[in-house]
Amino acid sequence: MKRYGFILFLGFMVFFSNCYSLEKPYNYGNPYHPSPEFTEDDPQFEEGEPIWILDQTGNWVFSLPSKLVLWNRKADNHYISKETKEYLIRYIKENNLRDVKVRFNQYAPLSEWRRLPKNKNINPVIRYFFGSISLLAYTFLPGRLFAGTIGGDHYNSFTNTINVYSDLPPVVIHEGGHAKDFSQREKRTLYAVVYAIPVVGALYHEAKASDDALNYFAEKEDMVQLNSSYELLTPAYSTYVGGAIGDVVVNPLTAVAVIPGHIYGRYKKRDIPLELEKRKQKKKIKESKSNP
Numbered sequence: 001m002k003r004y005g006f007i008l009f010l011g012f013m014v015f016f017s018n019c020y021s022l023e024k025p026y027n028y029g030n031p032y033h034p035s036p037e038f039t040e041d042d043p044q045f046e047e048g049e050p051i052w053i054l055d056q057t058g059n060w061v062f063s064l065p066s067k068l069v070l071w072n073r074k075a076d077n078h079y080i081s082k083e084t085k086e087y088l089i090r091y092i093k094e095n096n097l098r099d100v101k102v103r104f105n106q107y108a109p110l111s112e113w114r115r116l117p118k119n120k121n122i123n124p125v126i127r128y129f130f131g132s133i134s135l136l137a138y139t140f141l142p143g144r145l146f147a148g149t150i151g152g153d154h155y156n157s158f159t160n161t162i163n164v165y166s167d168l169p170p171v172v173i174h175e176g177g178h179a180k181d182f183s184q185r186e187k188r189t190l191y192a193v194v195y196a197i198p199v200v201g202a203l204y205h206e207a208k209a210s211d212d213a214l215n216y217f218a219e220k221e222d223m224v225q226l227n228s229s230y231e232l233l234t235p236a237y238s239t240y241v242g243g244a245i246g247d248v249v250v251n252p253l254t255a256v257a258v259i260p261g262h263i264y265g266r267y268k269k270r271d272i273p274l275e276l277e278k279r280k281q282k283k284k285i286k287e288s289k290s291n292p
Contacts, residue, residue, distance in 0.1 A: 063148030131158030
């Protein structure tokens, strides 16, 4: 037990050392690889048709774990408001993510299997092996129903698709952050493989996506979503720490790990005004140097 406690302690240290800073300038995306255009028959943004019994079952039964962990009733609620959609659509366009597919509460296995061979930016052997595993889970354990208990909002690097089930702007921008992160990698195959490695892979990638989301809202001076981001993304990140440890020990550690995440997220909210002020000052200094 002492050894497990030490592993848990190290996990928490990884989490607590992941202190996001709002002072650095935000860099909009410029994909490393060229992106194909979407067509009228295959639009970039799609939404699943509402199915009351399916969506309500997903919302009130299977999403309860994620609602409790994030302490937010809109987590995996299978209804994405126009405002939340617009947040992600705007983010995708501003970061030049021309080849990423976005599915709002949609179950489209045939379309996803067709997307797998189109992603030429990842080695075909790696893409078909790991991609097929991810799509088998998507096909037989669909997030359209099970999100919150099995899976949830996520980015699939092998099909280059964002799947969204939550009506939470910080969460959807976080998933957009994954797509942006991958789009700027020269060696996407290696990056995708690392992301697929249990325990180690997720921690760095999740931190990058959350950091991008926080700085995106800071760039927009969106105080509402900045506060919400700290309340949602920091405890969400701590579940990756707990989940990684849980792969080695026991899964209940995920629930334990989220507690310091909530505490830390609310603690960090106090620094938002000061960090935004420092951000403005640095921006002014930079502008004055470029325009003497």
